[in-house]
Amino acid sequence: MTLAGARTWDALVIGAGPAGARAAQQLSAAGASTLLLEKQSLPRYKACGGGVPARTLLLLDDLDIAPVSEGHVDTIDVSRFGQPQFRKKSERPLAWMVMRDRFDQFLTDLAAESGASVRDATTVQSIVEEDAFYEVETSTGAVRARHVLAADGATGPTARWLGIDSAPTRSAAYEVEVAAPRAALDHWHRAANVDVGYRPWGYGWVFPKEGKLSVGVVTAPRRGRTIRQQTDRYLSRLGLTDADVLHVQGHPIRYRRSIREPVARGRALLLGDAAGLADEFTAEGIAYAVHSANLAADAVLISDDPSAIYADAVNQHIQPELDAARTISRLYYWCITTWPRLALKTSKHVNYLWQAFFRVMRGESTYAEEMSILPFSRPITRTLSGYA
Template identity: 35%
Template sequence: MKSFDVAIIGSGPSGASAAFELSKSGISTVIIEKETLPRYKTCGGGLVFRGLKMMPFDISSVVEKEFYAIDTYFSQKHPCITTRRKEPIVSMVMRDAFDNLIVEKARNNGVTLLQNHKVVDITFGETQTIHTTEGDVTAKFIIAADGALSPIAKIAGWKETRTIIPALEYEVEVPAADFERLSNDARFDIDAIPYGYGWCFPKKNHLSIGVAVVIKTNKKINLKEYYAAYLKRLGITEILKEEGHGFVIPVAPRTDFFVQKNVFLTGDSAGLADPLVAEGISNSILSGIQAAEAIIESQLDPEKAAVLYTEKLKTGILPEIEKAKVLSYHFYSKKSFRNIILMKYGQYAAEALTDLFMGERTYPKDYLKSITKKIKDAIFF
């Protein structure tokens, strides 16, 4: 039976980043992955600069395109707003290559990778016994980095308290003229779908196009129908090749806790995507690093590690998510409210959002008061 200090279940940005961080401290670590790497992962693949800055090594070998400008269409009634920066606002990656790069860096530092090991159950105790399809693995700590569906959270006893939204993404090959026309900038179209947005992310030789409903609604929304309408908005009338994937994104964190039975939830399993834009890679990387740091700083003490990880989340990611959640509700469900602001402050709003992508600012604490004042200024002046 293989034994380790830490078992990380899942090899995405969260799990792989946690493994790399642990490897620097000499803590014996294993990544347990149910598939063979590199494996396809449904994702728009937009790594914003705040996430790129967290990477402890060069990732240029897996970056397909870099964009120093973003086009945002807040609605069909408003003109396109473009923001520009000296550093890449978003770097386009394919998740199979990106995730595998981080895993390989961790392996080079001594982390063990077990592929084609699907976890079927866990026996909990002072040491956790992880039962997989290829045999048992024991570890003192488990980091659950197994994504939005997170079977590990279910096995460990968590009930579902996250807010989960639907999304649809296609890898699309189009004629050369269309690709040339659409490949110059990353693009967001707010209201391309009710309560959400569409995106067009150019990759090396194809487009990643999708739609997502960002806030929870009881209304039934046909994602395929709005995706088809979004293609028309983009001016795409011919598709050479198309491969679609439906997926879900947790945009509000668990409301109970993030550690129990020596299992640490990170990334989507914890529900840490940004509620305003549904971007999850950067917080996945950060939460993976923070879980690893907590275990390292505790000197493998489970109680101390749980407290440390929770404190790190409460002083960093969680306050930002809470503020973004309220802003997201007003932004997507109060369209008239939003459009009054955008008529006068659209460029300011786009610049502020870009600053968030760049990691140059946080969500403001008193934005509702500030927005109310701006509405009055917009109406009366």
């Protein structure tokens, strides 16, 4: 590794997704010299439903994402194996629809405007900690940095190189982007489909975009071998078998289930999916990615040894939500697989549960706050502790 004359950066951020781009923007805006690396050429396609929960915009300081938005969703359409059950509507938008290539580029451009240097088509090949610096070999040359923020996703190698045993893979997702006929686009206007009944747990989804639909399935990793067939059946039930396929991609999802699963070591921090910061009820990760980026930037800016500060912040501000989401997930999927008709009937008629979920998605409440008024949930969850 040749570092003679190499610039020393205050922070090296690996991965230009929402977590990495946001962290780079926050750090550079505060005056820290920041280098943001992305292994692919930007903009790049990213497998993702593309639903940005409304609460995410609060974490982005009420950022106006209209330039890259493809509409919003305020209605949830529930089906079981493709058979419609009921619809529930929120008073205000629940999520904004985006294509991740445009959304991630939008956030990356904000980082660059704040002073961050951005290098795409650059692969990190190794990371070595030397005294007060990290020496990083990349496909475009060697880099030295005081801090490393790993935002390279659930399959990124940075955590392993840094010696951080991050959260294991606990679900698999498969997504198809299709050019949908006008009738389908009109049907799903401002509405997302949630298709339930998958065993041992999981769901199918439809998110509307401009001229197309994002359709996918998320389920247990041991079902990963059949997830493409499940998605094909789901497309058939939706009447989209003959729709033109624009993109197809699968990916794993990690879930952090304990404060014992590390998110930092020394001056290296894991953000977003790299740390397993995803919601086990919805499998959503963008809001947690942005939240972790804010916490990581704050920790780096106030300490030369930010790992304890960052880990404490994640454990205090994010992990309680992940724990509550896991509780809700276990209760819901146990009910929907054990008593499907009763669970759907109850879900349809107990409107409070939907309003609680809507409040969480809009950023007006949290899972933990909503769970606090349901004291029976904890003993039931302990009973179901082996169900996953």
